[in-house]
Amino acid sequence: MTTQPNPAPSNPDNGQNPQPETEIASDGKVLVEVPQREVLPDNRLVSAVRTVNFDANEVSRSWIVIIAIAIMAIGLLLNNLWIGLSGSIVAILISLRLILPATREWVARFLTPNERQTLFGLITLGIALAGLFKFIGVYRRVNEWLTQIKWDEFGSWADWFGALGQIMIAVLAVYVAWEQYVISKDLTIRQNTITQQQTIDTYFQGISDLALSDEGLLEDWPQERAFAEGRTAAILSSVDAGGKAKILRFLSQSKLLTPLKRDGQLGRPILDGSGGYEEDRNYGLRVIDLGVMLAGANLEGTDLRWADLSNANMVRANLNRCDLVKANLARTVLYEATLNGADMKSTRLFYGNPETASPRSRLHPPNYQTGAYTGAVVENADFTNVHRLDQKQRDYLCAWGGERTRSTIPGGCKGIESQLRR
Helix, strand or coil: CCEEECCCCEEEEEECCCCEEEEEEECCCEEEEEECCCCCHHHHHHHHHHHHHHHHHHHHHHHHHHHHHHHHHHHHHHHHHHHHHHHHHHHHHHHHHHHHHHHHHHHHHCCCCHHHHHHHHHHHHHHHHHHHHHHCHHHHHHHHHHHHHCCCHHHHHHHHHHHHHHHHHHHHHHHHHHHHHHHHHHHHHHHHHHHHHHHHHHHHHHHHHHHCCCCCCCCHHHHHHHHHHHHHHHHHHHCCHHHHHHHHHHHHHHCCCEEECCCCCEEEEEECCCCCEEECCCEEECCCCCCCCCCCEEECCCCCCCCCCCCCCCCCCCCCCCCCCECCCCCCCCCCCCCCCCCCCCCCCCCCCCCCCCCCCCCCCCCCCCCCCCCCCCCCCCCCCEECCCCCHHHHHHHHEEEEEEECCCCCCCCCCCCCCC
């Protein structure tokens, strides 16, 4: 008899319910073999059983605690020591049995081994110190000191402590008031800074609108230039040093402070063929002439790089620690001005050569070829600790600064003759 295996059908239960295997004999009889089914416990059933057992244990412990507390209450009512003591001890033991596992789990979860050792060390240290104080008599001495205190005088001490408390309250009130003043001052400064910046932005927009209009400031309209100078004079007198520096840089980079060569008929500025306007130092017209707007101005610590301050009257101006890199100070009046610690790298003080250059004059026109009457007025100015002063600048300052100016120039003026005639 030969048999042919018949493959078992696919098992939709993933092996949990095995199907019987069938075989067909040579005579046509079907042989069925039923495999043995392996009985496995259901994990969900086991978990449920454990949960039920755990809940039953918890309920029984809770009832034991309640009964123990009730026994303790009966002992208190009957004033019976042994009944109350037995109930208290049982309640404490069962409560510890309930608390300790959760406490141990919390410690293991939130504390590292080093932190556990530290906590254990602190607890043992406290117990050890308590025992040490007991053995060396600290508690006894404290008890003796407490018995010797005259408690009838405690009222006067209370008055002293009350007065001290009032003083501390007054000091705290002063501190709070001072902090409020500081905060209010900071807020006021910030608000003033924001308001000033808004004012400067409005000024920039107004000047730009005039300069970019069809009949704007770059045309030969004296009345509009007068309005622009009036606006500039007003805003320079109402902003701080940083605001002044922003306005001067804006006007300089916009070529509004530079004398421009203009058409003799229309007054329009002439292009230089390189994408800009052609300068004319001799006969050019400035859109805004600073004049005496910066006389006595405080510009300390500001950024005036590339600023065109030529021909401005800056008598007694404060230019300490200013960045004057490549600034144009030709024909600028710096009489009694202070430039302590200023950076004067490539700062223009004159045109031409230092041998032929001289300060500006009311009687003689400037000569921008030789430098005569094109220099800054630097008499009685303070150049202490100025940075990056080159030799040409030093020669001019020593020659035309006078004794007071010469004494402040870094490196001195030895070998340079004074050209100033008084």
